[in-house]
Amino acid sequence: MLLSKIGIFGLIILAVSLQRTESYFGLTGKNVYLDGDTEWDCKRLSKKQRKMCRRDSGMPETLYEAIRLSERECQMQFKNERWNCTTSDRYRENILKKGFKETSFLYAISSAGLTHTVARACSRDVLERCTCDESFNDEKNKETWQWGGCGDNIKYSQKFVQNFLNGKKSGKDLRALVEKHNSDVGIRLVRQEVKETCKCHGVSGTCATKTCWRQLSPFSEIGKLLKDRYEHAYKVVSTTNESTGQAQLVTPRPKGEVVNRTEGSSLGPNDLVYIDNSPNFCSRSKFTPGTSGRVCAKETNCKVMCCGRGYNIKSNEVQKPCRCRVVWCCYVDCDQCLEREEIHLCK
Template identity: 50%
Template sequence: MVIVHQCWVLTVLIFGIIYPTSCTAYFGLTLSKRLPLDRLTADCKGMRLTNKQRKMCYRDSGMADTLINAIRLSTMECTSQFKNERWNCSITHEHHRLNLLKTALKETSFIYAVSSAGLTHAIAQSCSSGELDRCSCDANSFDMDINKEAWKWGGCGDNLKYSVNFVKEFLKAQKGGEKRYQDYRAKVDSHNTVLGTRVVRKRMQKICKCHGVSGSCTTQTCWRQLSPFHEIGRDLKNKYENAMRVAMDNTANAIDQSLRVRRRERRPPPPVADNNDMVFMDHSPDFCRRGQYSYGTGGRICNKSSNCDSICCGRGYNIRNNIKITACNCRFNWCCDVICSKCTEREEVYSCKS
């Protein structure tokens, strides 16, 4: 690995590929400071922004609300994607989140990716909904050479172009930033941050509305629209499952030496990480017991038929019988009431032993 100690000219080597990069500033879930996720208010001054980010926030009256929405969006999606895993995205506990950010686990990589994806998604939608003053609907389109005479661009597309440019500038670290930006770990963080934006871009879809007599589709009006964020989160979760571990060599000589040893021992070449891979550096703990990264899995509700064995880490589970009262045998009474009976249902709830 080769590092030049200015953030904006950092160069690293991952799996034999040299990547020059500019470092990334942090925002939202990736901040290495306390962030009151449960007490967020739409205030540019109170969101732990850098001076540059705060200035960009103040430029638009609706930006504070959009940034808050981005944080909430990424938090809810992380929790949703990992609700059935040992690590259930316990980032709302400040101590756990800050400890994760000190490492380069797979879970940390997901946090970086989903945070930037949430920011990109929220800004693009705020443009098209009119919540931001400095942007509007996406009037441009990707080129489509097929059937141009049969459709035209219109509607109000989500402005991904503005969003990507804003996020790139918003997350661009200032020259001479924190020391943490000047190491190999910075490249890993930056890679996963850009990955989040890239997944949002790839999930952009063309939506068309037909026009014509009696519902015929003589012509179509088409626009670009973001996919629901849950689909983006699902893509990122899949990349998390297939994330690639990268290792650091201290010097160029060490890299050359490791290559010579590999050839001498005839080891198979390592897989190559590309721009579409999520990458990490440190092996994750099992998250079974309460520790610095999570509450552990003791007391967690699980599904007997699918994940109790995994989540409970072999400790077994307790069974609790609940009585659930629901409306049943409903009928419509003219006019205009719906009359229902009350039915009781016995429900078994499984929770992991401590």
């Protein structure tokens, strides 16, 4: 299927190394297009992922859409931050080599985008191996409403994504535990935010009967939830659970003491976790182009975004509608006036 070129945001599965291929799907900065960037292809995925991609003719398009969805939402959530989900291959790839908070967000938003897109693709009849979710799960209301419509198939999507992301040899090191945890956060939040949508049927607008189905929440809501998890992410280390013998994530305490947050109230299954402190993203480095030249809002974020360096003011003349009037009967007519607009740019 021919697709328009999306620049540096292709499907990027070769995330940090070939060993981590199956643990990550998303915004890592490497294209997997055929020559000419005119067609999406599965050829650079791992062997397992390549098989899953090719066994359904609608899957390449679905994976492509998942990347676009994740990319847009990542940039929307961080547009006013020092790190703005940068579009550069080099910077993003270097971030993914570390265990920053930003890395945790990339893992979560990518798995969430894939989960969301696959579930929608099922209900839109894009995929051959799944259909609408037509299951019924509310027996107490069965007499007053019926299960119908075309629900987004979150059950199939969750199973597919977990199988797609998790390799046969799941890593037990700290990085592998953190990456899987953050990916699972994205999947879980999409599932938890599924809503029941109903349509009433009856004479004169009554609701004698209702047809109900499951529908995904807008992805922007998932993005907001993940951004909040990013703001409250926990730094973790790995330890062995004495009772089970399995590795687990814990948060470090002062003087080297640790506490198992998975059994407490601080760290839950929907919390993002990280292992490396993030850079400040103020100045150019291998992780960021810096904030010099970025547009900021004087009243809200210039001080933070410009890192105390101050800002320059640039004046532009822009055309805006003015002296608008209603023209009988059916439309509004406006003049175009020039207005001077100030833009603040970080030094």
